Amino acid sequence: MTDVLDQWLPDPVIRSRHRRAAEATPEALWEAAKSVRLEETRRLGRLVGWRIPGVRGEQTYHELFRAYPFNVLEESDERLVSGLCGRIWTLARDYPRLDGPGAFAEWDEGGTVRVAFAHGVEALEDGRAELWSEARVQPVDTSARLRLKAVWAVVGPFERLVGAEPLALAARRAETA
Structure with missing residues (x-):
């Protein structure tokens, strides 16, 4: 999983x-x-709706990560990797439109970050399956690094409560299908 990003x-x-x-x-x-x-x-649905322009409650996370402001970086039958760039700490919600994975990889506008999300599934040796999710944030410069650390000091403690919510729901749904 960690090699993906x-x-x-x-x-x-x-x-x-x-x-x-x-x-x-x-x-x-x-x-x-x-x-x-x-x-x-x-929790996560409300947060995403507040931060990402144009999202709808009936939209799936899979659809979300495949549409603006995200860019699909790579995809297979068992995973999806998406990215976005910009000033994620502002209320403006003015994420730039990128033209594919190359634009994400080359992004270097000062005062911004690159954010990559990977979601996937893998078989476990005991016959079960495991759903995984990873997000990484990388500032472009020192200014962005300082802003990111300030935001994370406030948001970070709640991340565990919010980030695992869709995975638990998916696991329950798969087990009862």
């Missing part, structure tokens, strides 16, 4: 990881994960 953001200032196992096949767990809607996750 190494090519996009090898030296992040912030890294967030979540995992959730389920009594399901990898295919069933991935399908369940792709079906989770923002409105089904109270």
